[in-house]
Amino acid sequence: MGKRDKKDEAPPPGPFNNPFAALSVQRDALPAGPPPPEPRGSAPKPEPKGPARAVVRMERKGRGGKEVTVVEQLGLPAAQLDTWLKALKGGLGCGGVVEDDTLVLQGDQRDRLPALLEARGVRKVTVG
Secondary structure (H helix, E strand, C coil): CCCCCCCCCCCCCCCCCCCCHHHHHHHHHCCCCCCCCCCHHHCCCCCCCCCCEEEEEEECCCCCCCCEEEEECCCCCHHHHHHHHHHHHHHHCCCEEEECCEEEEECCCCCCHHHHHHHCCCCEEEEC
């Protein structure tokens, strides 16, 4: 009687036969693996280097009564001003433009802007 008939076998439990189902019971008996690596963000970040200061003020004159927030005295080259403007517009959810060596952002952003500037490395933010 070496071979068993397929008719004598019990049907597999559940909707299908999972050959790895018996292994899940033995999972607790496995030895502990190496500890997980530390997240990369846990190391203290070096302070981002940025301009020494920035002056933030609100302006309406010459703009048809519309409010804009002006960021002056950053002392950045023109290429970096475009990069900073794009990042600030994305962070604030507003429009803006570079005029001469200043950033002009739409709306009154004086409350939210200093935190973003400090995160980009500006050491002193003066709000006027």
